[in-house]
Amino acid sequence: MAFAHAFGRVNSAVILSAFFIVLVGFYALVSRLITLFRQEKRDNTGTFWRAKEWHKPTIELLRRQF
Amino acid sequence: MKILGISCFYHDAAAALLVDGEIVAAAQEERFSRKKHDDSFPAHSIEYCLSSQKLSIGDIDYVVFYDKPVLKFERLLMTFIKVWPRGLRLFVTAMRVWLKEKLWVEHTIAKRLEYKGDILFTEHHYAHAASAYYASPFLDATVVTMDGVGEWDTATVGYARGNELKLTHTIHFPDSLGMLYSAVTYYLGFKVNSAEYKVMGLAPYGNPNRYYEHFKKLIDVKANGSFRLDMRYFAYEYGLTMTNTKFDALFGGQPRTPESELTERHKDIAASLQKITEEIVLKIVTHAKKLHPSENLCMAGGVALNAVANGKILASGVFKNIYIQPAAGDAGCALGAACYVYFDVLGHKKEGSAMKSAYLGPSFSNDEIKDFLGEAGREYPGFRYSVFSDSDLSSHVAKFLSENQVVGWFQGRMEFGPRALGNRSILADPRKKENWQRVNLKIKFRESFRPFAPSVLAERAGEYFDLHGAESSYMLLVAPVRMKSIPAVTHVDGSARIQTLRREDNERFYDLISEFEKLTGCSVLVNTSFNVRGEPIVCTPKEALRVFANTDMDVLVLGNFLIVKSENPMLNIKVNQELYLKEFQID
Numbered sequence: 001m002a003f004a005h006a007f008g009r010v011n012s013a014v015i016l017s018a019f020f021i022v023l024v025g026f027y028a029l030v031s032r033l034i035t036l037f038r039q040e041k042r043d044n045t046g047t048f049w050r051a052k053e054w055h056k057p058t059i060e061l062l063r064r065q066f
Numbered sequence: 067m068k069i070l071g072i073s074c075f076y077h078d079a080a081a082a083l084l085v086d087g088e089i090v091a092a093a094q095e096e097r098f099s100r101k102k103h104d105d106s107f108p109a110h111s112i113e114y115c116l117s118s119q120k121l122s123i124g125d126i127d128y129v130v131f132y133d134k135p136v137l138k139f140e141r142l143l144m145t146f147i148k149v150w151p152r153g154l155r156l157f158v159t160a161m162r163v164w165l166k167e168k169l170w171v172e173h174t175i176a177k178r179l180e181y182k183g184d185i186l187f188t189e190h191h192y193a194h195a196a197s198a199y200y201a202s203p204f205l206d207a208t209v210v211t212m213d214g215v216g217e218w219d220t221a222t223v224g225y226a227r228g229n230e231l232k233l234t235h236t237i238h239f240p241d242s243l244g245m246l247y248s249a250v251t252y253y254l255g256f257k258v259n260s261a262e263y264k265v266m267g268l269a270p271y272g273n274p275n276r277y278y279e280h281f282k283k284l285i286d287v288k289a290n291g292s293f294r295l296d297m298r299y300f301a302y303e304y305g306l307t308m309t310n311t312k313f314d315a316l317f318g319g320q321p322r323t324p325e326s327e328l329t330e331r332h333k334d335i336a337a338s339l340q341k342i343t344e345e346i347v348l349k350i351v352t353h354a355k356k357l358h359p360s361e362n363l364c365m366a367g368g369v370a371l372n373a374v375a376n377g378k379i380l381a382s383g384v385f386k387n388i389y390i391q392p393a394a395g396d397a398g399c400a401l402g403a404a405c406y407v408y409f410d411v412l413g414h415k416k417e418g419s420a421m422k423s424a425y426l427g428p429s430f431s432n433d434e435i436k437d438f439l440g441e442a443g444r445e446y447p448g449f450r451y452s453v454f455s456d457s458d459l460s461s462h463v464a465k466f467l468s469e470n471q472v473v474g475w476f477q478g479r480m481e482f483g484p485r486a487l488g489n490r491s492i493l494a495d496p497r498k499k500e501n502w503q504r505v506n507l508k509i510k511f512r513e514s515f516r517p518f519a520p521s522v523l524a525e526r527a528g529e530y531f532d533l534h535g536a537e538s539s540y541m542l543l544v545a546p547v548r549m550k551s552i553p554a555v556t557h558v559d560g561s562a563r564i565q566t567l568r569r570e571d572n573e574r575f576y577d578l579i580s581e582f583e584k585l586t587g588c589s590v591l592v593n594t595s596f597n598v599r600g601e602p603i604v605c606t607p608k609e610a611l612r613v614f615a616n617t618d619m620d621v622l623v624l625g626n627f628l629i630v631k632s633e634n635p636m637l638n639i640k641v642n643q644e645l646y647l648k649e650f651q652i653d
Contacts, residue, residue: 027147052222052235062407
């Protein structure tokens with residue numbers, strides 16, 4: 001019983017880890033495709049400059065670490 | 067109002083204190099810890115900044131950190147996902163540091179300083195931009211920043227008017243001119259984030275065309291200066307090295323082993339890199355001017371320490387006036403972060419420069435130096451020194467210099483930034499070509515190819531250098547040398563990285579050069595930082611005496627006190643020299 005319980009736990013951990021890896025992998029693939037697509041698009045415009053977002057600087061904004 | 071700026075945890079940790087709109091103290095942690103490019107929490111620098119103004123942490127209105135840690139963490143995660151499954155080792159290494167330290171900056175600051183007030187976070191490139199603009203004398207400017215990487219930005223352009231600063235365009239990681247330069251620094255066997263200036267110094271020995279087309283393969287540059295790196299050649303996104311085997315194949319060999327022989331190939335690579343860097347920098351500033359027209363350019367970020375590229379901007383005439391933050395690397399961000407909050411966020415009016423000079427570090431009075439020399443006398447029986455009045459000191463030291471003696475010159479407040487500007491300097495006669503090798507090999511213990519910078523009286527600068535009427539107070543512009551009479555400071559391509567000196571900038575140093583001029587007719591001195599290879603610039607008299615004792619320096623001047631090596635044979639402690647030099651990591 002104890003063995004089955006432990007096995008179940010390990011099994012769950014393995015399944016969850018595998019699921020996480022697949023998820024990260026899928027996200028990596030999609031983000032890489034998006035990056036490539038965006039780079040291609042920017043390349044066609046003849047510039048690699050991006051517009052920089054601007055928010056009026058306030059103390060409240062600077063309290064944020066992001 | 068009192069604002070403390072802090073930069074740390076990457077490289078060049080520093081602190082800067084702004085009081086009512088003026089930077090009153092600033093110092094890099096390496097000068098206290100004696101660890102070059104020290105990135106640890108700048109506890110010593112902060113302590114110095116506060117004590118120099120007789121303040122406690124409770125007097126500080128805001129503490130400002132020089133970047134947004136969570137945005138940086140986001141870049142780390144996104145990059146890992148992008149390069150996955152490569153980069154696991156780098157990711158694990160980075161995560162350890164992030165989870166232990168870098169994610170808890172606010173807590174660290176509050177705890178280490180016992181600070182209960184507001185802790186703020188600026189964007190990294192805003193801190194760079196602010197360090198240049200608010201320190202400049204301008205009331206409007208085009209602003210350009212370029213470095214390795216901040217949160218995501220690696221280069222930005224923008225503008226500043228009055229107290230407002232706005233960055234409008236950016237290039238994102240991994241496309242980075244700073245990273246390209248660092249990658250080649252690594253490939254050439256030098257230390258990344260430390261020895262990029264060596265590559266710049268090596269470049270004039272090489273052929274800039276031999277590898278130019280190779281670099282064109284690495285980087286796609288548009289007419290407006292924007293660029294994209296071909297990341298197939300670089301490993302810094304996923305590896306513990308900067309370049310990879312594809313890069314090696316392109317440049318015909320593996321990275322140079324540190325300290326091994328520098329061949330023509332290495333010199334040509336450095337020269338070609340420098341050429342393409344100059345082209346890109348010039349395109350960027352030209353584009354920035356088109357976007358945000360002004361007669362004035364303000365620059366900061368590690369790439370702005372490329373004095374050769376800066377000289378090309380000056381020669382191009384794109385801008386009438388150029389200001390480059392003397393601490394253009396990350397240390398200067400401490401200063402910039404404080405200025406950004408005071409002027410831009412809190413809306414205080416900008417009137418002139420917030421940074422009156424680069425002499426913002428610790429100083430030692432003649433009484434303190436005398437006490438120290440008393441201690442030295444007990445350690446070295448028979449220790450001899452002389453003391454001179456303010457008016458006599460310069461003429462005595464100038465005489466030693468005119469007799470080709472090498473002088474360690476330790477005066478007043480230590481400089482902020484990587485350059486010694488006449489307060490922690492080793493000085494020599496520029497008319498003697500042999501001084502180039504002599505100072506390199508016997509005093510600095512560094513590579514023989516490294517050039518030396520001249521300090522020149524501002525009103526004489528035009529006679530010696532082709533500076534187009536500009537000033538270079540912080541040794542950040544390279545220009546052609548006009549006279550053949552100063553070979554020890556003339557690089558192989560006939561250029562020099564110049565410090566122009568006005569009397570109001572540094573009276574004692576100015577007077578010394580004036581006295582040297584009276585004796586020799588030469589208005590220039592060799593000026594190199596007071597340290598040996600791998601060592602941070604000296605901060606205290608004790609450190610200065612240590613360098614003096616372990617090198618072939620002839621004379622040491624500490625404030626008004628003068629020590630002559632030949633009168634103190636017991637100071638010739640070269641038996642300890644090897645041990646001494648081993649203390650410092652080679653860069």
